[in-house]
Amino acid sequence: MVNSFPKLLSAAAITLKLLSVSLIIGLFIGLLFAILRLNKNIFVNRFAYGYSYLFRGTPLLVQIFIIYFGLGQIEYLRTTFLWTILKEPYWCAIIAFALNTGAYTSEILRSAFQTIKPGIIEAGRSLGISSKIIFYKIQIPIAIRQSLPAYGNEIILMMKGTSLASTVTLMDLTGVAKYIISTTFRPVEVFIVAGGIYLFMTFIIHNVIKFLEKKYSF
Amino acid sequence: MELLAFGDTGWGDELFYATLMTIAVAITAMLIGFFFALIFTPLKLSKNKFLNLIANTYTTIIRGVPELLVIYLFFFGGSAAVMFVASIFGYGEYIEINAFITGAFSIGIISGAYSTEVFRGAIQSIDKGQFEAANVLGLNKFGKFFKIILPQTLRLALPNLSNVWQITLKDTSLISVTGLVEIMRQSYVAAGSTRDPLFFYSFAAVLYLLLTFLSMKLINKLEVKYSRGFSGL
Numbered sequence: 425m426v427n428s429f430p431k432l433l434s435a436a437a438i439t440l441k442l443l444s445v446s447l448i449i450g451l452f453i454g455l456l457f458a459i460l461r462l463n464k465n466i467f468v469n470r471f472a473y474g475y476s477y478l479f480r481g482t483p484l485l486v487q488i489f490i491i492y493f494g495l496g497q498i499e500y501l502r503t504t505f506l507w508t509i510l511k512e513p514y515w516c517a518i519i520a521f522a523l524n525t526g527a528y529t530s531e532i533l534r535s536a537f538q539t540i541k542p543g544i545i546e547a548g549r550s551l552g553i554s555s556k557i558i559f560y561k562i563q564i565p566i567a568i569r570q571s572l573p574a575y576g577n578e579i580i581l582m583m584k585g586t587s588l589a590s591t592v593t594l595m596d597l598t599g600v601a602k603y604i605i606s607t608t609f610r611p612v613e614v615f616i617v618a619g620g621i622y623l624f625m626t627f628i629i630h631n632v633i634k635f636l637e638k639k640y641s642f
Numbered sequence: 643m644e645l646l647a648f649g650d651t652g653w654g655d656e657l658f659y660a661t662l663m664t665i666a667v668a669i670t671a672m673l674i675g676f677f678f679a680l681i682f683t684p685l686k687l688s689k690n691k692f693l694n695l696i697a698n699t700y701t702t703i704i705r706g707v708p709e710l711l712v713i714y715l716f717f718f719g720g721s722a723a724v725m726f727v728a729s730i731f732g733y734g735e736y737i738e739i740n741a742f743i744t745g746a747f748s749i750g751i752i753s754g755a756y757s758t759e760v761f762r763g764a765i766q767s768i769d770k771g772q773f774e775a776a777n778v779l780g781l782n783k784f785g786k787f788f789k790i791i792l793p794q795t796l797r798l799a800l801p802n803l804s805n806v807w808q809i810t811l812k813d814t815s816l817i818s819v820t821g822l823v824e825i826m827r828q829s830y831v832a833a834g835s836t837r838d839p840l841f842f843y844s845f846a847a848v849l850y851l852l853l854t855f856l857s858m859k860l861i862n863k864l865e866v867k868y869s870r871g872f873s874g875l
Binding site for chain 2: 483484489580588612626
């Protein structure tokens with residue numbers, strides 16, 4: 425139990441790296457698709473809805489496998505520069521995570537945009553602010569504040585999701601835990617240590633979000 | 643398309659049975675989850691601090707630790723635990739637990755933590771007057787629970803339970819790591835032997851989409867059924 429701790433701790437760093445990179449990319453994807461969802465053009469709207477439906481209706485494991493095992497099968501892709509990214513399990517996992525969290529984030533942000541009171545936007549207009557500035561300086565900050573609690577949950581779900589990276593040969597926290605379990609055959613001890621590290625990260629994320637909620641409360 | 647043919651030449655029948663297996667595991671896990679929720683929801687709502695602590699520990703751990711890690715715990719630890727119990731009774735042979743039981747049990751424990759939270763929220767949102775009215779009517783504890791509280795809890799919990807069902811259904815894909823032949827495992831085998839992973843994993847995605855779509859339709863019908871008389875609210 426003591427011997428495995430440093431190994432698991434360094435694996436936790438990989439988990440955190442996977443999590444933070446995919447969250448950053450996912451946030452941009454989520455924001456983009458939330459805006460597309462609010463577009464009045466029915467095709468743009470449907471496209472964004474289809475994207476979020478597809479990624480929320482299928483297991484993350486399927487998504488990783490399609491990207492990691494499936495895309496390599498397309499001969500054409502192998503000739504393009506994309507192949508330098510897609511042959512790395514690390515980037516495949518990040519692409520899958522980012523697309524997945526992007527879909528959930530777009531739903532969270534969309535509902536946040538929709539709950540902004542029209543009066544706030546009208547107030548901005550009556551002050552003569554252009555609609556572009558209203559969007560960037562009024563709507564986006566309010567939407568981000570509104571969606572903080574839900575987004576906090578999404579971060580924790582995504583942290584648990586990164587454990588799937590172990591299925592495509594990445595040695596993240598769960599991957600190393602599984603390796604130690606299968607070599608030492610001590611599932612309970614390893615579960616306690618690895619689970620404890622995950623719980624600690626959940627605890628930190630939970631409190632950071634709580635702090636931000638308080639700081640940016642109206 | 644011939645890859646999906648039924649019989650010896652294609653993978654159609656294998657994938658069909660795998661889909662049935664996914665449905666069976668998901669339903670079993672959901673029921674096991676309800677069983678856990680039945681135990682832990684009262685503990686969560688209890689005024690006793692110690693019972694609260696037990697229930698909170700359960701839901702916090704399960705919701706903070708990856709599903710895969712929980713599955714590994716039961717997959718590797720399950721047979722050891724059963725063998726330990728058996729050795730107390732003087733049975734020393736190796737016992738292997740069925741992959742279906744391990745899978746359904748580990749997903750069930752996970753689903754139970756979410757169900758517990760849903761039921762807790764639903765019971766807490768029932769108007770206090772309902773409890774008081776039940777007392778006034780002189781109903782005993784069981785009558786109060788089964789006739790007054792439970793029917794209302796079900797109606798309030800149904801929308802959130804449908805989310806839990808979606809999570810449970812998608813989580814079943816993770817038990818493919820234990821070797822249970824459900825959609826994901828069968829696609830993995832088919833992809834390996836035909837060297838066509840893109841097709842089979844995409845087909846698996848379609849199967850999951852179909853399952854979530856159909857179950858949403860069904861749950862929506864149930865929601866309408868259980869909220870009759872409330873449509874005006």
